[in-house]
Amino acid sequence: MHSINILSIKNLKKSYGSKEVLKGLNLDIPEHSIFGFAGKNGAGKTTTMKLVLGLLRPDEGEIYVCDKKVSFGQTETNKYIGYLPDVPEFYPFMTSSEYLQFCGELCGMDESSVKARSSELLELVGLAGETHRIGSFSRGMKQRLGIAQALLNSPRLLICDEPTSALDPIGRKEILDILYAARGQTTIFFSTHILSDIERICTNVAFLEEGVIALQGDMSTVRGTYPGNEYIIETVLDGDADKLVKAFPELKAVNRNTLVCQEDNGKLSQVLRYMVDNGIPFYKIEREAPSLEDVFMKVIK
Ligand SMILES: Nc1ncnc2c1ncn2[C@@H]1O[C@H](COP(=O)(O)OP(=O)(O)OP(=O)(O)O)[C@@H](O)[C@H]1O
Ligand SMILES: [Mg+2]
Missing domain, CATH: 3.30.70 (Alpha-Beta Plaits)
Structure with a gap:
């Protein structure tokens, strides 16, 4: 079966002032993959994701989401994307289901489908039956709710910016398990500087280094590139x-x-x-x- 690229980035360049962050980035994310985007602090992972969302203007290059070109400032291609930012914000006075209800209304879903989808997703992220307000949630619970929110609209591409970075080992494992469980419904693109997270669940990986992709491919190919001696x-x-x-x-x-x-x-x-x-x-x-x-x-x- 021919597999398509849900996200395709061609020769992407981005500078902040005189600082060149992306220097010609090329990236292809096959449909149904769990794609790990690795790079150390300041490598440009968040910048890349914001460019994909049309939140930043590229200096050069092109981005395609589901074969449609992304244009800066336009939300057209974002209908295919669910996004969990690196530091998600919530209304602390809401409960999880109130929050999902609110998000569903914002993106124009009808009430009964929001209800059905929310309960399915709260189940997936282990927050079903959780009646406390978000203000009292741990970081891990907030990240899990963030994933549910990002999946609400059944996106074809789920983008998570360092979903595990602020969490302890148990919280990290919970998030990885959820992403792994979500793989049947969407393609997953997540950034991290923790390589063992990628080893645990990813089918594909790319290393961002010095503004370009130093290496990308499916996990077994990447590992086979440098066999141990x-x-x-x-x-x-x-x-x-x-x-x-x-x-x-x-x-x-x-x-x-x-x-x-x-x-x-x-x-x-x-x-x-x-x-x-x-x-x-x-x-x-x-x-x-x-x-x-x-x-x-x-x-x-
Ligand atoms: N708005 C901005 N103005 C100026 N410089 C910026 C801006 N945003 C990011 N940078 C710089 O661009 C570089 C890449 O930042 P970015 O946040 O994309 O990296 P990252 O890989 O997400 O890092 P982290 O792992 O810390 O989240 C960094 O050196 C950062 O300081
Ligand atoms: Mg970042």
Whole structure:
């Protein structure tokens, strides 16, 4: 099946005064993906998202949402988008369902469909039955309500700007689980500087670095671009690991029975031959898959 790009960004440039933030950014977000947008603080993630929403004027380049061109100051393409900003604001005196009701009326949904959609979404984000006012909500609860609000209009593209950044590990996991659960209804584009969040749920990733996309693709391709060259060797008998380190001082002992071997110049085969010749049994020998963090560090070198 041919898959279309829900969002496509071509040669996007944006400066603030003399500061060039985006220097020719190209990005394609396939439909039904969970797309992680990685970049450190100040890389230009929020700027990119605001350009997609038509809230900022690009200096150069084009943006297409569902094949329609985005124009600065026009809301036309935003009908396809649900947006959760980095610091969402709510009316503290409302309850979650009152808030969703209010948002639904604002975007012209009829009352019965707002009701049905709200209860479905409050269920999804774990706020069904929550009757307290938003003013008393934790940060995590507010983010969850924000996701429900962004999904209210059944958007084809959900954009979340650092939805997990201010949260503790449990709050982060809750948000990631919700985004993962929402993947059937929409395409998800979220920014983060926490690479393990991307590793957890994303199908695709792009690294924003120095104003351009340093690397993008589906997760397995990106990880396969820089395969690791470390092998873990786990021996069975006490003392065998020490024996190996004596014979190959460059092996690193991780613990009593576990060694790390850097594979270069046929080192691994020498170690394996030695193990066979000396009758050293092993539990496992495996290649360490590089983490996204490793890949990122290599890319930005
Ligand atoms: N309105 C503005 N005027 C001037 N400079 C700005 C403005 N908005 C952002 N910048 C600068 O542009 C750069 C990119 O900012 P942006 O907020 O897009 O980064 P970010 O990747 O979202 O960062 P963070 O992870 O901190 O949210 C930063 O150096 C920032 O200081
Ligand atoms: Mg930001």
